[in-house]
Amino acid sequence: MKINLVILAAGNSTRFQENKLLYPYHGIALVEHVFQHIPKACFDQVIVVTQYKKVEALAKQYDFVVVYNPSPEKGISYSLHLVLEASLTSDGCMFLAGDQPWLKTDSIKALCEHFDGTHILCASTHGIIKNPIIFPAAYYEELLSLVGDVGGKKVVHRHKEACILWEVDEHELYDVDTKANLKIF
Numbered sequence: 001m002k003i004n005l006v007i008l009a010a011g012n013s014t015r016f017q018e019n020k021l022l023y024p025y026h027g028i029a030l031v032e033h034v035f036q037h038i039p040k041a042c043f044d045q046v047i048v049v050t051q052y053k054k055v056e057a058l059a060k061q062y063d064f065v066v067v068y069n070p071s072p073e074k075g076i077s078y079s080l081h082l083v084l085e086a087s088l089t090s091d092g093c094m095f096l097a098g099d100q101p102w103l104k105t106d107s108i109k110a111l112c113e114h115f116d117g118t119h120i121l122c123a124s125t126h127g128i129i130k131n132p133i134i135f136p137a138a139y140y141e142e143l144l145s146l147v148g149d150v151g152g153k154k155v156v157h158r159h160k161e162a163c164i165l166w167e168v169d170e171h172e173l174y175d176v177d178t179k180a181n182l183k184i185f
Contacts, residue, residue, distance in 0.1 A: 001117055002044040003134065004087040007034060007059075009050040009098030010069040010079050015177045021055055021098050025182055031055055033101035035062045042112040044090055048098070049079045055098070075149030084140055091117050093140070095152055096132040099176040107168045108132065120156055120163045125170035129156055129163070 009021050009031055016023070021031040035058065038046055048059040049067045056066045067082050087093045092115055096103070107123070111134060115121045121134040133152055135143060142155050156163055176182060
């Protein structure tokens with residue numbers, strides 16, 4: 001089965017008050033922690049959508065495809081539109097936030113291995129839906145209809161009956177919104 005991975009790395013980091021993706025964390029940029037945990041063999045393509053030239057340069061070091069988002073102010077749906085255009089021939093597309101530095105390779109692999117091409121597969125902790133999420137191709141059109149600062153979870157909530165939750169350690173699914181979040185672990 002052909003699965004593409006999309007790493008969302010185009011946000012403005014307003015709560016962080018500077019570019020959190022490039023913020024040094026244990027000696028490397030925060031987003032690079034995510035890049036290091038990608039099991040490339042699981043994916044047909046790994047696509048990074050970003051507005052930042054430095055994130056683009058890092059992504060290229062990992063041989064990831066880069067899609068430039070010239071208008072991040074249009075919200076997350078605009079990033080989804082940009083990358084889905086590059087994923088229309090895949091059977092599924094996993095969306096992963098670029099600010100989840102604790103997500104482990106084995107968890108990403110497990111999600112890929114359990115994706116059946118029919119159900120929306122969501123990482124979860126204690127039954128709460130988190131990223132990453134894998135959408136089957138059947139949902140691409142609905143994802144493309146999203147507008148503004150709305151992401152794929154809106155589609156997930158419309159189709160709860162089609163979702164399978166895959167429990168992942170809550171520590172791995174934390175995302176970084178503020179500098180204080182980096183001191184949690």
